Amino acid sequence: MSIKTVILQFICPDKPGLVSDLASWIASKNGNIRHADHHTDADAKLFLSRIEWDLDGFLLDKNEITSEVNLLEQRLNGKAVLSFSDDFPNVAIFVSKQSHCLVDLLWRVKAGELCMNVPLVISNHSDLEEICSNFSIPFKLIQVNKNNKADSESKILDLLHEYNIDLGVLAKYMQILSSSFLEQFPNLINIHHSFLPAFKGAQPYHQAWDRGVKLIGATAHYVTKDLDAGPIIEQTISNVSHRDEVSDLIRKGRDLERVALARALRLHLKRQVIVYRGRTAVFT
The missing domain is CATH 3.40.50.170 (Formyl transferase, N-terminal domain)
Structure with missing residues (x-):
């Protein structure tokens, strides 16, 4: 049985503390992070991130996650793509x-x-x-x-x-x-x-x-x-x-x-x- 996960792709203006900010938000909702990859484009001054964590045990359901990610976009002036591993396109x-x-x-x-x-x-x-x-x-x-x-x-x-x-x-x-x-x-x-x-x-x-x-x-x-x-x-x-x-x-x-x-x-x-x-x- 495959493990259901949440995948967040995020782009925002670069600044110190973004990795900690995103990881802390997930941890605060009891999220178990499986993969975390980040990249900073110095020329564009952009921060790019892909974080994947377990859906099981997470304190928010899919609709609640979507709402909170929208707030995250507003707070960090970023753009997010939210996906779930059990949703097949x-x-x-x-x-x-x-x-x-x-x-x-x-x-x-x-x-x-x-x-x-x-x-x-x-x-x-x-x-x-x-x-x-x-x-x-x-x-x-x-x-x-x-x-x-x-x-x-x-x-x-x-x-x-x-x-x-x-x-x-x-x-x-x-x-x-x-x-x-x-x-x-x-x-x-x-x-x-x-x-x-x-x-x-x-x-x-x-x-x-x-x-x-x-x-x-x-x-x-x-x-x-x-x-x-x-x-x-x-x-x-x-x-x-x-x-x-x-x-x-x-x-x-x-x-x-x-x-x-x-x-x-x-x-x-x-x-x-x-x-x-x-x-x-x-x-x-």
Whole structure:
């Protein structure tokens, strides 16, 4: 039986005594702290903290914790994200034709490695419908072309609302989402098949092969309006040599993509990532 915990992510202006202040507040409510990680950004004069403690035995229920954290935000002029380990978010997976990331994520969810629900897979092609059927997950085909993009995105937004989706994962979804879409649903993680910021855009493995690189990588990042420029969560790399052809880079890259995306998603679900100033602090 897993232990239920409370996770507090907190950002505020830096000043002496903040670690003691937060820990004392938790201790005063009989909280048993399991993990505490802190970081000070000296340039921005910001204090970042992630604290996780047992829910069992804590003197406040979930609603009371939320109210007190709101007061904490006001007192310290900060911003908090409060989470509970037993609350599993609803995650929609976006795909096109490539199956490797989708299969990997669904297997990890089934094995209990990723604490999330997947009530929906969205695709612009029908190729992966059978895979979703094997996992008993609804598959929604929303075809996209240059003439119906706005209408297609509207249908996707309706589905996200209908299925009460908290997070979207672009698992090799080969479409660029519009700024209008991202304004309405900004909670997205993407896997990019290169070691960003190098080789942005299409065919990065071909670009890498042309340059004769000796390392290739994959990058999982949050999606923003700027293409392939969102805050980076996780990156993985592999050695390559002059003997490798483009097909070898693509094969190795698929392995990297699976690992990077799964790691990034796990970090996000465990609330180990704090986004600030267009970048991330990852507490591992």
